[in-house]
Amino acid sequence: MRSGIVFLTITCVVLWSAPAFSAAILEGERFHPVQGEEGMAVTSHFLASKFALDVLQKGGNAVDAAVTAAFTLAVVQPRSGNIGGGGLMLYSSVRDDRVYAIDYREKAPMAATEKMFQNKAGEVEQDLSRFSHLAAGVPGTVAGLAMALEKFGTISLQEAMQPAITLAENGFLVTPRFSDGLKAREKRLKKWPATRKLFYKENGAFYEPGDRFVQKELAATLRRISANGYREFYEGETAGLIAREMAENGGLITKADMAAYTPVLREPVMGTYRGYDVYSMPPPSSGGAHIVQILNILEGFPMASYGHNSAQTIHLMAEAMKFAYADRSKYLGDEDFVAVPLAGLTSKKYAAKLRRQINAHKAIPSSSISPGAPLPYESGETTHFSIVDRDGNAVSNTYTINFSYGSGVVVGGAGFLLNNEMDDFSAKPGVPNAYGLIGGTANRIEPGKRMLSSMSPTLVKKDGKLVLVTGSPGGSRIITTTLQIIMNLIDHDLNIQSAVSAPRIHHQWLPDELRVEEGLSPDTITLLEAKGHDVVQKSAMGASQSITVKDGVLLGGADPRRTTSLAEGF
Ligand code: DON
Numbered sequence: 001m002r003s004g005i006v007f008l009t010i011t012c013v014v015l016w017s018a019p020a021f022s023a024a025i026l027e028g029e030r031f032h033p034v035q036g037e038e039g040m041a042v043t044s045h046f047l048a049s050k051f052a053l054d055v056l057q058k059g060g061n062a063v064d065a066a067v068t069a070a071f072t073l074a075v076v077q078p079r080s081g082n083i084g085g086g087g088l089m090l091y092s093s094v095r096d097d098r099v100y101a102i103d104y105r106e107k108a109p110m111a112a113t114e115k116m117f118q119n120k121a122g123e124v125e126q127d128l129s130r131f132s133h134l135a136a137g138v139p140g141t142v143a144g145l146a147m148a149l150e151k152f153g154t155i156s157l158q159e160a161m162q163p164a165i166t167l168a169e170n171g172f173l174v175t176p177r178f179s180d181g182l183k184a185r186e187k188r189l190k191k192w193p194a195t196r197k198l199f200y201k202e203n204g205a206f207y208e209p210g211d212r213f214v215q216k217e218l219a220a221t222l223r224r225i226s227a228n229g230y231r232e233f234y235e236g237e238t239a240g241l242i243a244r245e246m247a248e249n250g251g252l253i254t255k256a257d258m259a260a261y262t263p264v265l266r267e268p269v270m271g272t273y274r275g276y277d278v279y280s281m282p283p284p285s286s287g288g289a290h291i292v293q294i295l296n297i298l299e300g301f302p303m304a305s306y307g308h309n310s311a312q313t314i315h316l317m318a319e320a321m322k323f324a325y326a327d328r329s330k331y332l333g334d335e336d337f338v339a340v341p342l343a344g345l346t347s348k349k350y351a352a353k354l355r356r357q358i359n360a361h362k363a364i365p366s367s368s369i370s371p372g373a374p375l376p377y378e379s380g381e382t383t384h385f386s387i388v389d390r391d392g393n394a395v396s397n398t399y400t401i402n403f404s405y406g407s408g409v410v411v412g413g414a415g416f417l418l419n420n421e422m423d424d425f426s427a428k429p430g431v432p433n434a435y436g437l438i439g440g441t442a443n444r445i446e447p448g449k450r451m452l453s454s455m456s457p458t459l460v461k462k463d464g465k466l467v468l469v470t471g472s473p474g475g476s477r478i479i480t481t482t483l484q485i486i487m488n489l490i491d492h493d494l495n496i497q498s499a500v501s502a503p504r505i506h507h508q509w510l511p512d513e514l515r516v517e518e519g520l521s522p523d524t525i526t527l528l529e530a531k532g533h534d535v536v537q538k539s540a541m542g543a544s545q546s547i548t549v550k551d552g553v554l555l556g557g558a559d560p561r562r563t564t565s566l567a568e569g570f
Pocket of ligand 1 (some may be wrong): 381382400401402404421424452453454472473474476478
């Protein structure tokens with residue numbers, strides 16, 4: 001409730017100070033989206049939104065603003081914003097009439113082995129894959145952002161990094177969310193001297209709301225990268241600091257691993273849904289494949305007529321989700337290492353086959369679902385933000401260090417956290433990762449391989465025109481959260497703020513539970529239970545920062561589930 005009030009306050013302030021664009025669109029709406037005509041940035045932190053908007057207002061494009069936002073988030077939101085992690089970006093270029101996917105996911109170090117997280121008895125040691133130096137994959141963020149800027153941007157890396165450097169150098173005022181996060185993870189973070197020194201006061205006390213938080217070492221690291229170019233991170237002093245941190249603490253990442261890291265430009269996954277074109281992330285993300293697969297299954301049902309979040313709608317969505325997550329467990333992995341049957345998984349024919357198995361009245365127990373046969377094989381605390389510029393170019397970006405504060409390990413002398421993305425590999429077939437996701441050999445650990453992700457930066461177009469920019473954090477829930485934003489818009493005609501704010505549901509096959517957020521009516525839950533679902537209400541899922549384009553007006557929906565979220569338009 002409190003988070004809702006803070007969010008609404010921020011939204012109201014923004015609306016109050018914003019010009020009154022197309023007021024008619026707002027009439028009768030319950031949750032007001034923020035509006036803009038020339039540019040919009042929606043991120044999980046108001047400072048990142050503000051600096052991204054500044055770039056757009058000065059004539060920069062969506063990629064310029066995205067890279068600025070990403071470096072800003074690395075300073076002001078260290079629980080997920082990062083330079084020690086990796087991510088995935090979609091860029092829609094009006095000039096090229098194309099959507100590009102930039103994969104800057106972390107990679108396993110060359111010394112990684114399939115069973116590195118198993119003890120002698122063959123049991124998975126979760127502390128190793130989550131909270132040790134072994135948990136870190138080779139970071140891709142700096143190279144990925146630099147690639148985006150070089151290929152598609154118009155400003156220099158120095159310009160894009162300047163707000164972040166200033167914020168690290170001079171500090172910023174701590175928000176309640178920043179302070180609460182560090183209090184909640186105190187035990188885990190104080191374990192490492194460099195982490196303790198960075199995030200807690202000299203006497204070990206907490207930073208409280210209103211305190212100024214300064215990061216001198218991070219400022220120096222960012223300045224080195226800005227002055228020498230992004231390769232500094234991979235071949236210069238910063239790479240040396242990472243390698244030293246690893247060597248002194250039993251980690252695997254070497255200078256050679258750092259020097260060898262490269263991001264990859266990939267083809268997005270594409271599907272259609274009720275006349276709209278959906279572009280999303282290909283492997284090493286599972287997101288695009290399964291969003292398209294679930295949409296394909298649901299396209300055969302009159303979802304709009306069942307109504308938003310009705311028992312029948314939720315039932316059918318949950319059934320479709322189960323099939324997708326079962327397939328994910330078997331087929332998805334890094335396509336540079338395994339053949340992923342993408343064409344099969346995203347085909348309408350395969351979806352029709354799965355749809356026929358769905359019973360409109362009864363839930364199929366997960367135990368009687370196993371991964372299907374999507375033949376033929378083809379050879380072959382995360383944060384999301386969405387940005388659109390005055391030309392209609394759009395960036396949808398999700399990046400992460402996996403958990404809140406990643407592995408908890410700060411690189412000594414460099415002032416930033418390392419990811420614990422190695423936990424996204426399947427440490428042992430059939431043993432779930434932190435999000436309860438099961439994997440098999442397609443996602444086993446191999447040197448130089450990228451671990452499977454659920455991150456799903458997504459764009460939707462109609463007749464070639466941009467309609468939606470969306471995505472979310474939330475581990476395994478990313479796919480279903482993003483799916484629901486798309487359906488809330490296309491099937492249920494919600495405005496973007498309502499689409500983002502509405503209660504969400506999630507089923508991931510295993511465990512066999514239908515997870516729901518607060519806000520579903522008790523009789524909806526009773527009806528779902530009568531169909532055989534094990535309905536469990538748990539904490540909020542995802543944080544989708546989204547933009548729609550309607551009648552030429554940009555409408556932004558920031559997610560109230562993150563109290564610092566902000567949509568900024570002009
Ligand atoms: O790549 C993935 O799927 C996960 N590492 C994402 C983690 C995540 O979203 C945590 N945030 N809430």
